[in-house]
Amino acid sequence: MTESSSHTSADLTDEPDFDPDDFGPVTAGSGTASAFRMAPPTTGEQLLSDRASLQRVAGLSTELEDVTEVEYRQLRLERVVLVGVWTEGTVAQAKASMVELAALAETAGSQVLDGLIQRRSTPDAATYIGSGKADELREVVLTTGADTVICDGELTPAQLTALEKVVKVKVIDRTALILDIFAQHATSREGKAQVSLAQMEYMLPRLRGWGESMSRQAGGRAGSNGGVGLRGPGETKIETDRRRIRERMAKLRREIREMKTARTTKRAARQRSSIPKITVAGYTNAGKSSLVNAMTGSGVLVQDALFATLDPTTRRATLTDGRQVVFTDTVGFVRHLPTQLVEAFRSTLEEVVDADLLLHVVDGSDPFPLEQISAVRRVINEVVADEGSAAPPELLVVNKIDAIDETRRTELRGMLGGAMFVSAQTGEGLPELFDRIRTEIARGDVEVTIAVPFSRGDVVSRIHRDGEVLSTDHDAQGTVMRVRVPASMAGELAELRVS
Numbered sequence: 048m049t050e051s052s053s054h055t056s057a058d059l060t061d062e063p064d065f066d067p068d069d070f071g072p073v074t075a076g077s078g079t080a081s082a083f084r085m086a087p088p089t090t091g092e093q094l095l096s097d098r099a100s101l102q103r104v105a106g107l108s109t110e111l112e113d114v115t116e117v118e119y120r121q122l123r124l125e126r127v128v129l130v131g132v133w134t135e136g137t138v139a140q141a142k143a144s145m146v147e148l149a150a151l152a153e154t155a156g157s158q159v160l161d162g163l164i165q166r167r168s169t170p171d172a173a174t175y176i177g178s179g180k181a182d183e184l185r186e187v188v189l190t191t192g193a194d195t196v197i198c199d200g201e202l203t204p205a206q207l208t209a210l211e212k213v214v215k216v217k218v219i220d221r222t223a224l225i226l227d228i229f230a231q232h233a234t235s236r237e238g239k240a241q242v243s244l245a246q247m248e249y250m251l252p253r254l255r256g257w258g259e260s261m262s263r264q265a266g267g268r269a270g271s272n273g274g275v276g277l278r279g280p281g282e283t284k285i286e287t288d289r290r291r292i293r294e295r296m297a298k299l300r301r302e303i304r305e306m307k308t309a310r311t312t313k314r315a316a317r318q319r320s321s322i323p324k325i326t327v328a329g330y331t332n333a334g335k336s337s338l339v340n341a342m343t344g345s346g347v348l349v350q351d352a353l354f355a356t357l358d359p360t361t362r363r364a365t366l367t368d369g370r371q372v373v374f375t376d377t378v379g380f381v382r383h384l385p386t387q388l389v390e391a392f393r394s395t396l397e398e399v400v401d402a403d404l405l406l407h408v409v410d411g412s413d414p415f416p417l418e419q420i421s422a423v424r425r426v427i428n429e430v431v432a433d434e435g436s437a438a439p440p441e442l443l444v445v446n447k448i449d450a451i452d453e454t455r456r457t458e459l460r461g462m463l464g465g466a467m468f469v470s471a472q473t474g475e476g477l478p479e480l481f482d483r484i485r486t487e488i489a490r491g492d493v494e495v496t497i498a499v500p501f502s503r504g505d506v507v508s509r510i511h512r513d514g515e516v517l518s519t520d521h522d523a524q525g526t527v528m529r530v531r532v533p534a535s536m537a538g539e540l541a542e543l544r545v546s
Contacts, residue, residue, distance in 0.1 A: 125195060126158050126192060126193045126195065127159055127160065127194075127197050128161045128162070128163070128193040128195075128197070129145060129161070129163065129199065130162070130165070130196060130199065131145050131162075131164050131165070131198070131200070132199070133165065133166050134170070139414065140415060141164055143414055144382070145164060145199060148197065148224075149162060150332075151228065155224055155228050155231065156231075160191040163187065165180050170200060171206075174209045175200070175206045182213065184213070185214045188214050188215075195218070196214055196216060196219075197218075197219055197220070197221070198220045198221065199221055200220060201220050204253045222383075223249065225388065226385065230242050230243075230246065237303065240299050241303060243299055244296060244300065249385065250292070251289065251292055254285060254288060254289060254292070322363075322371050322372060322373050322512075323372045323373070324375065324401065324404075325373065325375070325402060325403065325484065326404075326405050326406065327375065327377060328408070328427065329444075330380055330408075330409065330419040330420075331380060331381050332410065333409060333413075334408060334472075335376055335379065335408045336360075337471035338444070339362060341477060343362040344364075360375070361375045362376075366484065366485045367478075367481055369512075369515070370513065370515060372484070377398055377399065378396075382422045384426060389426060389430075400438075403488055405439045406442055407423060407424075407441050409445050410447055411445040411446060411468070416459065420463075442484070442487060445466050445467065446471055447470060449470040449473050467480045467483055489531065492515075492531045493531070493533070494517070494531045495537055495544055496527065496528070496544065497527070497543040497544050498524065498528075498543055500524060501524075501526070503543075506543070507528070510528065514530050514533065514536065515530065
């Protein structure tokens with residue numbers, strides 16, 4: 048027991064009462080001031096501390112003998128070995144893909160022990176890496192003491208089963224790993240429902256068990272299956288589990304549809320306000336949330352981890368000309384993003400479709416930024432095509448330029464013509480980005496001259512908020528204003544226009 052915790056009640060009563068008057072004024076530079084004037088944590092800081100409050104402890108997993116595949120896959124990842132099949136591209140691209148897989152595994156809470164790449168024209172249909180390499184992988188697992196193997200690709204149920212039989216530890220693929228990360232980071236009710244639906248869609252064709260546990264069947268005559276108490280619908284355990292999962296998926300789809308209605312209502316309200324809507328999208332961990340914080344001064348969660356942001360966050364900012372805009376931070380994308388997640392997060396991704404401007408954030412420190420851009424645009428085009436609307440104008444923003452040298456900046460400027468180069472960390476390039484945003488959202492504006500009576504101060508206030516005042520002139524009836532406003536607002540001002 049420490050000395051501080053061994054005080055008796057008598058010791059405590061003998062302590063003098065605290066009197067603020069006994070202390071002199073607290074100066075701004077004193078240690079006492081820093082203790083008593085601690086600023087309250089922002090929303091992002093609080094979420095980050097909540098995530099860090101619980102940490103996995105390696106070596107405490109428990110293997111169950113009679114569990115379903117869903118229960119089995121939800122056991123926490125611990126010590127892992129990575130394995131990938133290199134089918135195309137350069138060796139640098141193959142290694143970069145494995146580095147990204149390692150980052151995904153670490154984000155999920157795993158300890159990466161080793162990583163292996165095999166050169167093949169196509170993945171092996173039976174074990175993904177071939178029987179010989181599977182035996183070698185088993186030796187690596189035994190040597191490192193790993194309890195999980197993560198494959199850099201989506202495995203079929205047959206590949207999953209065959210590889211597990213050889214390596215004799217748990218095997219998961221890239222899709223299951225991403226789903227696990229999403230399940231950890233989802234905070235809102237809608238986000239949790241979307242992740243649960245995606246997980247069930249992934250697990251349903253992979254449902255299985257061990258031994259005879261999934262083939263037990265109830266039903267039939269009294270003497271055939273144990274008699275009283277065991278007669279039932281005649282389903283095996285795996286059939287019962289599949290039916291229950293389908294019922295749960297149907298319920299989740301209904302809930303997501305209901306939540307989509309509320310999201311659509313909020314989005315419609317933003318559209319009626321005539322405030323330009325800017326959606327920030329891009330590859331995971333490209334610095335989207337940091338950029339939103341730098342531009343709006345908000346406290347959106349920022350974490351150096353993949354898929355730190357799942358729930359879209361909307362913040363308002365004011366441009367240099369006084370016009371207000373709305374920034375929406377969205378979920379990040381990744382190469383080979385599971386189709387289940389694209390379907391489940393469709394209502395969230397619709398924020399991209401309704402934007403007036405899309406800020407496509409790219410990680411300037413990544414060795415292959417063009418692959419990031421291609422992966423993001425592929426998903427966005429898919430969502431836009433399903434919605435049947437036109438894609439919003441896109442502005443490429445290369446972030447993290449503080450982490451690269453001038454030579455690399457020159458290379459990126461040659462590859463990405465017209466892109467803006469910024470650093471959310473240092474603030475470099477942000478004023479130029481604001482000017483570019485102001486120019487982009489003003490492309491659809493209409494210049495009109497209106498006569499506003501003195502009694503319509505609400506119109507003047509709204510023009511200052513949502514448009515730009517070019518000139519003003521006062522007369523006996525009111526104020527004559529030459530303004531530049533969005534096209535939707537120009538229609539509402541038609542009755543005040545001066546010919």
